[in-house]
Amino acid sequence: MKEFLLGKLDLDALPHDIFMIAGTVSFILLGLTVIVVLTWTKRWTWLWKEWLTSVDPKKIGIMYFLVAAFMLVRGGIDAIMIWLQQALSSGSSHGYLSADHFQQIFTAHGNIMVFFVAMGFIFGLINYIVPLQIRARDLASPLLNTLGFWLYVAGVIMVNMFFVLGSEYAATGWLAIAPLSGTEFSPGVGVDYWIWSLQISGIGTTLGGINFIMTILKMRAPGMTLWKMPMFTWGSLFSMIMVVTVFPLLTATLFLLFLDRYFGMHFFTTDLGGNAMMYTNLIWMWGHPEVYILVLPAFGIFSEVVATFSRKKIASYSSQVIAMGGVSLFALSVWLHHFFTMGAGADVNSFFGVMTMIIAIPTSVLVFGWIATMYKGRIKFATPMLWFLGFIGIFTLGGMSGVMLAIPPADFQLHNSLFLVAHFHSTVIGGVLFGIFCGISYWFPKIAGFRLNERIGKNAFWCWIVGFCMSFIPMYVLGIMGATRRLDHYDASTGWQPLYIMMFIGGLIIACGVALQVVQIIASVIQKRRLRDTTGDPWNGRTLEWATASPPPFYNFATIEPVTTQDALSEIKKQGTTVEPKYEDIHMPRNTGAGIYIAAFAFVASFALVWHINWLAIVGIAGIIVCAIARTFNDDVEYKIPAATIKEMEEQRKKDTPASAPVDSKENEDMSLWDFIKIVLKWALDVVRKRRLKTW
């Protein structure tokens, strides 16, 4: 009876290891804090109405940022734990983590960073910025948007769920290669948590991909042909086309692994005909395009930033677009380079090696295009440009190591070594993460209404660069020394320990960089009035998102005027026309809880499948179906705002906008880090002296 009700759940599932307990307690405290604050400020209804059920891509975008930022810290703590373990575990010392726990940590680290940090930030940026860039008011399907976001959140909860119940995560590496991930070698629930957190968020990503493609292809402003779209929109389009192409492969593969584990099937087992190599092929057919899915929007961001801050049109627009397209296309044909060492033979290995080499061509074209854009420009080195310059150096390092790895005989010595780990961190941190930081510092004024503190931003940037070099250059060296990845301990005679210690120190410096980024945001909030963006266009932008207020009204644009050229906003500024806007009725989608409800049932079903609680799984699946059907019976999904109301709101907004604050004034500079520390100390002293909380 107990087995029927609870499946594999029993008291053993509660956390019983010190680190797990620490994690559980942290999450519970965090959750309680949020609940207490919301209840005390009576903000539950506000939260539900304004944010959780919102279908506004701007709000969904901000929610993506918040969750992704939280996961960045979570994944970063994993990274520090990894660095520390490896710095300590030389010779007879086996560090402070058991081998199994260490393996779970780096698995979680990889999954979190790729699925929940990078994808989260990218989806946030696409949600917020792309509609603004193409003069649309919303995505094609607001429902799919909110559903996709809540499935992502369900995945986030699932990947952390083992802290509360289960006490183990997959210990297989971030892609859970078979047969290690089968029940024979991983009998616990860890791999099941892995499967379902990725499956749910993967489906959310696929839905998002369909949505973004529909939006970009069908909802552009009149006159904006494909060849007039901004570069970030292009990068996003290519990325989303790849999403809908390869995420179904992930869905199918995870499904097959689930079938092996839940129903005792034999797709990837070592017996009865199973073929574990097939898993490797399938998972990497998804896995390689995935990293290009992450980096293409980043390339788009860099193209925008370089053009705007060079005050010059992007050089050779067509070449850049074709290059991005070329990268997407070839990314689909290189997956075997992740397992040259499996013994496929020289012909097969050569083919995939050559295909991998070919991707370097369009990537180089993009870099040359950026050089040509800067040539005879007039470059302002605000923080976004710094992130671009940092990206070039680090990404090139990653690219070169990638070309080395693409040569099969060289790969035989470098595969699965720390050289490989350094390579992909160089490309993902240098390309994707720096692209995200660049995009966020670039578009922050649009999103928040005030720009970010430049001085602390620069401090944070340099911390990242120094920390990165300190952490990853020794890693390349370790790879050359023959150090394998994922080792929880190693011989003292190898001489690796000093390098591991250097890596750990580098990691701490990166952590300082992250802390400074948080400080940067707080400092900007403190100096909000001075940093306010009153024009909606603080950088003298070239694309349409800068043609709205900062932040934009919920309907983005009062009127959808046609577009005639690339860099539409620059053209409008050049023409300088001030035509009286013709207001029309606007249809806006209503908020809906359908996304949350369906995602909640999906979470329940997945949780049930992890623990083999069959009846609960059926309830979950039934719930999804019922919610979906209920939604189709709902006719009232839009509401109309009459033209007269729009006109009123626009005129009111123009009246409310204060006179422009001096943005580049020399007398009142952005506060420095030292200024910030002084402010914090003064506040703390005030609190201690007066013994009462300052009201916000």
Next chain:
Amino acid sequence: MVNEHIAESHEEAAMDRVGFGFWVYLMTDLLMFAVLFAVFAVLRDATHGGPSGQELFKLPFVLTETLILLTSSFTAGIGMLAAHRGIKSQVLTWFGLTFCLGLAFLGMELYEFAEFIHEGHTWQSNASLSSFFTLVGTHGLHITSGLLWMGTALVFIWKRGLNAPLVRKLTLLSLFWHFLDIVWIFIFTVVYLMAFV
């Protein structure tokens, strides 16, 4: 008058987008099936000494299933013609027929599965059977979803009558149904017919 016109073209534009988006979704579904087909191709001979498809499958039975599903596609097509003409009763009849045929197909498939399981050939027996049950079973799950969708749509039409947006949604349903039919043709060929080659 103008506002109504704008409202309708707004509605049309929305449906155009949804239609396009549905095609994209169908392509993702197709890719997922492609993986299952590829896996089947790799594993079909991994019977580990167990019976092959040739020994297990009964072609006349499967042929009947196939003809039933094909006919259901035909009846769905007639139903769509009626929908475009706005004839509610005919829509209910022909889609109702489609529903029954789909249900019969599903019943036959479940019967075939039950037979195999009864004889001791389950998805746990070997990789070949795992991939067979998964490929055909996933198709069956899709048919089930289609039937659920069809049932809901029929209730909708019965209670609220036909209107333009509903007809457009029916188009998507029939698209889904024809798609499943095409996938089945591939299954019939690759899984069943090719077992006898």
Next chain:
Amino acid sequence: MPKNRKKNSPARALTLIIVGLSCLTLVIAFLLQDKNIALLHPKGLIAQEQLILMFIALGLMLLIAIPALTMLYFTAWKYRESNTKAEHEPSKRHNRSLVLVMWLVPAVFATVLALIMIPSTHRLEPNKSIAAENKPLTIQVVAMRWKWVFIYPEQNIATVNYVQIPEDTPVKFELTADEAPMSSFWIPNLGGMLYAMTGHNNQLNLIADTPGDYPGSSAEINGEGFAGMQFTARASSQGDFDDWLQKMKRSPAVLDTAEYAKLLKPSEDTPAAFYSATEPGMYATVLKKYGASEGHHGHY
């Protein structure tokens, strides 16, 4: 003075970067003297060839990367807004030949690299036997949790977590696994790795030209005891190898079916073991257990 700070900033940044990287390099070089930088200390033909390939690739890439990066950072510096002497053409149209160059230069480099890569991939294919004067030695390797079992079929001896080979002799390692996830057989000083998987018989050909003890490990995570799955590969002179064979023959332990079953049980940090005899056809039995045979070389 803010303006001065800005003007000196790029130069200062560049100086700091160069100084920082140099210090880092010096510290690392100091820390690593006398250490086994395995990939840079090839002790056999295969590792040597692989290293040469890496240097060629690196050289070619630096040939394009250094000018490109220099151009980029120089352009960024020259056209900074405080440099009022630089021209500013906001709507400069770039000519077609520039676009052509942008595509051709990387294409040429990629082609050259591909033309080097394809023949060398074929030449360095792991299952290709190495031509040498001495007779080749076959060693059959079974990866288990979490140890390596080495069977010498011609000499009828076996070892655990230790393998000895004579110098200048081509060694054919046949790799498989038993009751273990995918493992990767790697002796970095001698050459690249190859996977050892259940149901597959992969062949890795290596040769050592210098006597010495070289570390070997599994380069693919295969469970909790993964990090401890290390072995020693000793290359010795032919005379020393023959002596060792004699010593092995005097070992009391025997790798029979019972002992093999004991080894199959998962164990971590297994110490080296030496067996004076094995059951004939043990390796083939392992392969058959997973439905494979010796003819099957693990291609798909």
